[in-house]
Amino acid sequence: xxxxxxxxxxxxxxxxxxxxxxxxxxxxxxxxxxxxxxxxxxxxxxxxxxxxxxxxxxxxxxxxxxxxxxxxxxxxxxxxxxxxxxxxxxxxxxxxxxxxxxxxxxxxxxxxxxxxxxxxxxxxxxxxxxxxxxxxxxxxxxxxxxxxxxxxxxxxxxxxxxxxxxxxxxxxxxxxxxxxxxxxxxxxxxxxxxxxxxxxxxxxxxxxxxxxxxxxxx
Numbered sequence: 001x002x003x004x005x006x007x008x009x010x011x012x013x014x015x016x017x018x019x020x021x022x023x024x025x026x027x028x029x030x031x032x033x034x035x036x037x038x039x040x041x042x043x044x045x046x047x048x049x050x051x052x053x054x055x056x057x058x059x060x061x062x063x064x065x066x067x068x069x070x071x072x073x074x075x076x077x078x079x080x081x082x083x084x085x086x087x088x089x090x091x092x093x094x095x096x097x098x099x100x101x102x103x104x105x106x107x108x109x110x111x112x113x114x115x116x117x118x119x120x121x122x123x124x125x126x127x128x129x130x131x132x133x134x135x136x137x138x139x140x141x142x143x144x145x146x147x148x149x150x151x152x153x154x155x156x157x158x159x160x161x162x163x164x165x166x167x168x169x170x171x172x173x174x175x176x177x178x179x180x181x182x183x184x185x186x187x188x189x190x191x192x193x194x195x196x197x198x199x200x201x202x203x204x205x206x207x208x209x210x211x212x213x214x215x216x217x218x
Contacts, residue, residue, distance in 0.1 A: 001176050002052075004162065004184035008035035010045050012187040017049055024052035026106070026128075026164065026184040028083070029059055040076055047077035053125075055106045057083035058093070066093040067100075074103050081106050081125065086115050091122040098123045106162065113147040120157040126182065131175075132165035141165070142174045149179050169193050 002023035005016055008031040016022045025046050032039050043056045056076065058069040066089060070082045074097075081104040082097050084090040094105045104125035110116050111134060119127045129148060131141025148161055160181035166172060167185075169192050175183050 001180065002182040003190060004052075004055075004182055005190060006031070006164070006166070006184040006186050008032050008037075008042050008046070009187070010035075010042065010049070013046055013049055016187060016190060021190055022050055022052070024054065024081075024182070024184075025050050026055040026083070026162075028055075028057050028108070040072075043073070043076050043080065047079050050079070052079065053081035053104055053106075054079055055081045055083040055108075055126075057108065058085075061085070061087070061089065063089040063092050063096075066090070067096060070097050070101060070103070074101050083108050086110050086119060091118055094119065094122040094124050098125075108164070111144070113144060113151055116144075116148040116159075116161075117151055120152060120155075120159040124159045126160050126162040128162045128164040128184070130165035131163055131171055132167040134165075135167075142171070142178065145175055145178050145180055 003021055004024040004026050005013055005022050006026045008027045013025060032042060035042050043054060047054050056073045058066045060066045060069050066084060073080055073082055083106040084093050086107050086109050094107055097103050097105050106126040106128055107119040107124040108128040110127050110129040116127045129144050134141035134144060145163055162182040162184060163175040163180040164184050166183050166189060172183050172193060
């Protein structure tokens with residue numbers, strides 16, 4: 001499973017990248033706003049840090065303007081992945097971006113298996129189902145990941161499932177068990193994956209026992 005970090009915070013991305021935990025980055029208009037920077041500048045900084053795909057999202061809702069924005073975003077760096085919404089215009093843009101610009105496309109705001117099927121038919125590189133937001137409505141977001149996995153496997157679609165709106169370490173575990181290709185999560189969630197009280201307790205005991213030996217290594 002690939003780990004993408006869902007943030008536009010350059011400092012956070014640098015820290016996680018140094019740990020070897022970042023395969024890519026996802027951003028959106030809300031995260032760009034939170035960063036306080038301009039989209040082209042922030043995206044370029046991120047692309048200089050991370051070798052993998054960096055999703056930068058168009059904000060237009062109609063096909064012609066989507067394509068104009070996609071062309072601008074594609075010029076920022078070679079690893080920019082264009083992010084488009086799961087609408088009819090977005091799906092049309094997805095195919096055009098893949099065919100005409102030769103860029104990866106992340107189709108976002110997916111909330112149903114039917115939508116995911118359409119995205120795969122349009123040639124999406126990634127489909128981003130929002131599990132956390134589905135959970136908020138009372139629907140099991142991970143059930144959607146399972147449905148998409150089954151459909152994609154049935155027809156050998158190459159579109160990768162990018163589980164998004166990840167809020168807990170349990171979301172990560174469930175996505176991995178189902179077979180999601182990628183998860184994107186906030187920095188805090190990625191860091192929380194390493195934590196377990198028994199690990200902390202065991203390490204403390206080992207350190208205490210080692211101190212009693214009076215030995216040094218090296």
